[in-house]
Amino acid sequence: MFVDAFSFSQSNHGIHHLLLSPSEGFSFQQRQSRFPSERQISSSLPFSATSSESTSTSTTASITYDGKTDHHTIAIPSFLTDGNDASYPSLLHKIHVLPILTADETSHLLDLARTYATENQCWDQQDSSRHVSYNTVDFAIEESDDISSYLGKDGIQFQDRIFGALSDAYGIDADDFSFLDLFCASYEAANDEEDGADEFEEERNTMDRLEFHRDGSLLSFTVLLSSPDDFEGGGTIFDALRDVVIEGDDSIIQSPGSIKPPKAGYATLHSGKLLHGGHVVTQGQRVVLVGFVDVDERNVKEGTLGDATKEWGRNDVRLFWNKRRLELLKQQRKGEDEQPKWIMRNWRYLPKNECRSYFSPNSSIPESILERMEQRADMEKIRYRRLVTEDKLLREILLPKDDRKDREASYDEGAWTEVTGIDFDGLTVLGEEYDEEE
The missing domain is CATH 2.60.120.620 (q2cbj1_9rhob like domain)
Incomplete structure (x- = not known):
């Protein structure tokens, strides 16, 4: 028996309920307390407030404790800000x-x-x-x-x-x-x-x-x-x-x-x-x-894991290439003799006459573009994308019970019986025991 983190008010057990909010700090609620409480918890997510991506969440996470069964339940925070609140926390968030x-x-x-x-x-x-x-x-x-x-x-x-x-x-x-x-x-x-x-x-x-x-x-x-x-x-x-x-x-x-x-x-x-x-x-x-x-696959929504894996792979690639980009940016801003060479692969498709959109192979990259590159290369933003993908997967991968197919009947292969009455020891056959008199 376990205690659901969001149904504590229906339980007659003594349960300590801790609310954890990345954006709002913590609050502590206690009902019919008979057991030692958890420590207070706060969370501060190190995401830039000036980011063009939303990196804050108003959904709270929680920890509950059932003293009768000594069972702790931790629900991780929500990171999917545009998701359906009714889907959080899913069972897999816990x-x-x-x-x-x-x-x-x-x-x-x-x-x-x-x-x-x-x-x-x-x-x-x-x-x-x-x-x-x-x-x-x-x-x-x-x-x-x-x-x-x-x-x-x-x-x-x-x-x-x-x-x-x-x-x-x-x-x-x-x-x-x-x-x-x-x-x-x-x-x-x-x-x-x-x-x-x-x-x-x-x-x-x-x-x-x-x-x-x-x-x-x-x-x-x-x-x-x-x-x-x-x-x-x-x-x-x-x-x-x-x-x-x-x-x-x-x-x-x-x-x-x-x-x-x-x-x-x-x-x-x-x-x-x-x-x-x-x-x-x-x-x-x-x-x-x-x-x-x-x-068993009858419980799982088809394609959900594949979609998440693709997105995690994209973030891994972002992480690798952005480390290199940041190294080059640091060199460029130091103004050292050996400047990094930025290759603009598609420059030939841009206007050839000098104008606001004009670039040549030897053009230096404007500071505004460098700043945006740095923002995209921010490790915490990449981490946040991974957490959003993870959150989405946890909400979607398990099918509702009513949508799960019936379990396939297992095939009874019969009994395996070791045969010792013939020339090759260790042979196994399917079906009834071997009769040496036949």
């Missing part, structure tokens, strides 16, 4: 932090993970083969028989538990979920040579953070296995929360936009399409169980 494993289960799972990682040296070197874009320090759960067994149907039935939590949070049938990946990752603080690390430690190539990225899955989760006392820093950082300013070090959100569960065994559930990363661990080791969860 990040959920809640207990998923007991203390004993977490401790045992951490012991199993450390034993396997030590025996196989999984956490000693970064691996470039498991993930396409980033080197990581992790291992797939399926590689460990002990962990697979413990999490499986004969163990704590983790899949049913986590899929149930995701279903409650995002309004998708648990039967529509499947794992794209399930792995255990380690983040360790970088070794300080002054601390006298031994020769073995110096040979290790661990990671202390993970850069911003989007997952291949619509939904993702991270379960903290280490005690929060075992490390400093860390947490899952979200670009959409980076400008939230926190007062106090005991909030569920820490600057700069990092979500830190209060205890081991807590899961952080979120859309994998939110730009996120692993915040830097400055001391100790942070161990997490991470899952990428695929959603």
